[in-house]
Amino acid sequence: MKEYIGRIYELLKRIGIILLFFSLSRLFFYLFNLSLFSDIGFFHILRIMVIGLRFDLSVIVYFNILMILMHIFPLGKVYYNKYYQRTISFLFISINTILISINLSDSVFYHFTQKRSTNDVLKFIFISNDALKLLPRFLLDYWYLVIFVIIIVYAFVKLNIKIGQRLAPEIKLTYKQISFRTLSMLVILGLCLLGARGGIQLRPLSMMHATTYGPTKEVPIILNTPFTLMTTFGHGGISDYSFFDESELRQYYNVVKQKSRPGNLNKRNVVIILLESFSKEYVGSLNNYKGYTPFLDSLIANSLAFTNAFSSGYRSMDAIPTTITSIPCLIDDPIITSVYGNNRYTSLADILKHESYETAFFHGGTNGTLGLDGFVKSLGFERYYGRTEYGNDNDYDNYWGIYDEPFLKFMIKKIGEMKEPFFAMEFTLSSHYPYSIPKKYENTFKEGPLRIHRVVSYTDNSLRKFFEEAKGEKWFRNTIFIISADHPAQSVIPGAKGNINDADNLPDNSLLKYYKNTSGRYAIPILIYQPGDSSLNGIYDDVFQQSDILPTVLDLLNYNGKYIAFGNSALDTTTVHAAFHYVNGLYQITYKDHCLLFNGVEPTALYLRNDIDHTSNLLEKEPAIALKLENILKAYLQEYSHRMRKNDLQIKTR
Structure with missing residues (x-):
């Protein structure tokens, strides 16, 4: 014993x-x-x-x-x-x-x-x-x-x-x-x-x-x-949420979109550029400091800039489906690799292809990276241009693919071969870890408090060269450009100054703290630029998320068809403008000045957005606001879970 x-x-x-x-x-x-x-x-x-x-x-x-x-x-x-x-x-x-x-x-x-x-x-x-x-x-x-x-x-x-x-x-x-x-x-x-x-x-x-x-x-x-x-492991789906009957559901959130407006489709070209790991924190004009994106700052001054814009998640594989299909990722796995990867989605590429647009997706990564080539083709993109199609590994960064500057130049060439109207989408890669830049630029861009700052400046400069060359193309002035980060990246420690060249190039400490709470951590730059169109200049300070890009673009094109989107057009003043996230097992809605966290059964916290450390839970102090946000979020989750599980993401009569 x-x-x-x-x-x-x-x-x-x-x-x-x-x-x-x-x-x-x-x-x-x-x-x-x-x-x-x-x-x-x-x-x-x-x-x-x-x-x-x-x-x-x-x-x-x-x-x-x-x-x-x-x-x-x-x-x-x-x-x-x-x-x-x-x-x-x-x-x-x-x-x-x-x-x-x-x-x-x-x-x-x-x-x-x-x-x-x-x-x-x-x-x-x-x-x-x-x-x-x-x-x-x-x-x-x-x-x-x-x-x-x-x-x-x-x-x-x-x-x-x-x-x-x-x-x-x-x-x-x-x-x-x-x-x-x-x-x-x-x-x-x-x-x-x-x-x-x-x-x-x-x-x-x-x-x-x-x-x-x-x-x-x-x-x-x-x-x-x-x-x-x-x-x-093995739990890639979402629970089946049912909170409201159908009539009540649409009162809180409606994902079926259809606009009735006079006139035909305005067949302007559309170019979307997703910037790898571009936090809002890095953009000087959005934070009242010098920043690391001088060209983006100059473009923002001549664009419709979304100052309260949010990514869908913290992964590139979240941003791409959200931007193209208006469906955010509210599950653990990226949609591309999840049990819903083979669902049939409403896609901007597919919608525009049916309106006689030519479509192409550009990403300088090695073909097959993230399963992108196959996924975007399933969404209606007719052509995919990657490292293989670029065909010159002298510009290969030895990690992810072709450096941004030469690949963006290649994109201009290929767009020139497309018939108008066209829809082209580019996803950059250089500002991804391990932050490699071409040798000729090693002494050009200064180090900031974070290693990523230098390569963000490189990609910003690549974007500047892209627009300088594109201005000379005949299609340029008939094109709507949408520029968005795919997701944020690292954030600077408040008050930190390292042994670096540009240590004082930092936003205010309160902003740095905001970028670390459950809402601010998803803050990114998004802008819409239309050369020569002054109606698309100014500041949009309501909440805007990547899922809102698809309906906003279709509104700008005067599209009258019926479709499903989980975002809303920035031009629609009658609907809900909110951001939805899946945060460490909780669902979050950011709406106006508040964000609410929900565990699938009940709310767990309500914070003011300017409560930068999220220290004051207002659930009991502001029950009316909590209930409003809870109902919007519940309706959103119900639509999301039912449609994802049933593969009901397209209008059947289309």
């Missing part, structure tokens, strides 16, 4: 060691991203770390169940067999080193994505070669993570030795001892079941449970990445 209790004690020591390393990796996550959690004090972080143990224990039990069984199975001398012991040691060291390494690595990724990694990261790794190409550069840039992983492996090995492997005692199992061991094993397995599901609540532990412990911004610290990967 004493011998078996000793084995259980060894198991508890091993689990305790794993919990300790999970806690240390959580502390590292917090410290590495301190700029995003600057208002969370030391004692509060201790509370969060204690709460996080519940999520740590769940994933530890799931991944270590074989090791646990090998400890508690009612064996005699077999337990002390050297191969049996080596197997336990191997499982203990290998599995948990991988788990902790994933947790540490995500401390870096979080700075780019603003969320714990989920199943979509695994899909990115396995459907694309880009992850393998970036790995050497990532290891070089974040060499200290490699050192930490080596230290962890060493620590696990040393601690495993210290736990000790005793010599096999003389064991003669009696009926009483076998009964005790069997009963103990069943009790421990019961406790493991309790730990794995996170308690005795009705539903097993999920990411959503973390939102019950405090503000949304604390959720990523409470969670751990192995847990978020595990709980989102």
Whole structure:
């Protein structure tokens, strides 16, 4: 009996060691991203770390169940067999080193994505070669993570030795001892079941449970990445939400669009340019400072500029479908790789193709990157131009594809071969990690507080050269240009000044803090430019999201057809103008001066947008506003879930 209790004690020591390393990796996550959690004090972080143990224990039990069984199975001398012991040691060291390494690595990724990694990261790794190409550069840039992983492996090995492997005692199992061991094993397995599901609540532990412990911004610290990967694996869809009957639903939000206006389609050309990783924070004219985008600033002065514009998400694979189809991503996986990837969507390319437009999609990346070439063709683009079609790898950046400047020049050439009217869409790539620029520009653009600032300036300059050359083309003055970031990127730490050339080139600290809350983190520049059309000049300060681009373009073209869109035209003053997001397991609506967070059942928080740290929850103080936003969001979710699940995203009579 004493011998078996000793084995259980060894198991508890091993689990305790794993919990300790999970806690240390959580502390590292917090410290590495301190700029995003600057208002969370030391004692509060201790509370969060204690709460996080519940999520740590769940994933530890799931991944270590074989090791646990090998400890508690009612064996005699077999337990002390050297191969049996080596197997336990191997499982203990290998599995948990991988788990902790994933947790540490995500401390870096979080700075780019603003969320714990989920199943979509695994899909990115396995459907694309880009992850393998970036790995050497990532290891070089974040060499200290490699050192930490080596230290962890060493620590696990040393601690495993210290736990000790005793010599096999003389064991003669009696009926009483076998009964005790069997009963103990069943009790421990019961406790493991309790730990794995996170308690005795009705539903097993999920990411959503973390939102019950405090503000949304604390959720990523409470969670751990192995847990978020595990709980989102194979769960790419959205729940079936039903809140209203059909007549009531349309009162709050209507996704079926049709305008009746005089006149025929205004067949102007349409060019959409998606800029990789262009945060609103980087644009000087939108933040009252110098900034890193002088050309974009000059274009904004002659365009319809959306000063409260938001991306659909934090991934390029969210922005592209949203911009083309007006459907945001409110699920863990990108729509392109999700269970809804083969749905039939209403697409701007398809609509315009039926109006005799020629259509083409441009992206300088290696063909097949993100599955873009196949996806955009399914949306109605007749041609796809990528790295293969460009045909000159002298301009290859060795990571993602062709540098922006030469590829934008190539785009002008190919547009010149298209018949008018045409719809062309470009997705740039140079301002993506690892931020490579051509050698001839290495001393041209200054470093800012962030490494991305220099390459943002390079892409901005590439855009300037594109417009300078395009001005000489016959199609230029008959073209509507829509320029939007695909998503934001890293944000500067408020008050930080590094050892850099342009350290003082920063927005106000209050803006920097705003760009880190659950609403402001999605802020991007969007503008519409029509050469020679003064009616499209000025500031649009209502909320505008990427999903609003499709209906706005169709309004500008005087399109009278019926279609489905989850966004609304900026020209329509009678409808709801809001942004919708999926934030760490919660749904969010940003509307006028407020943003509301909703867990699928009830609201969890209501904040003023100028509450930059989201510290004052107004749910009880402003119930009327909370109810209004809740109903709009519920209607939106109901339409989204029903139509995505039923593949009901096109007007059937079309």
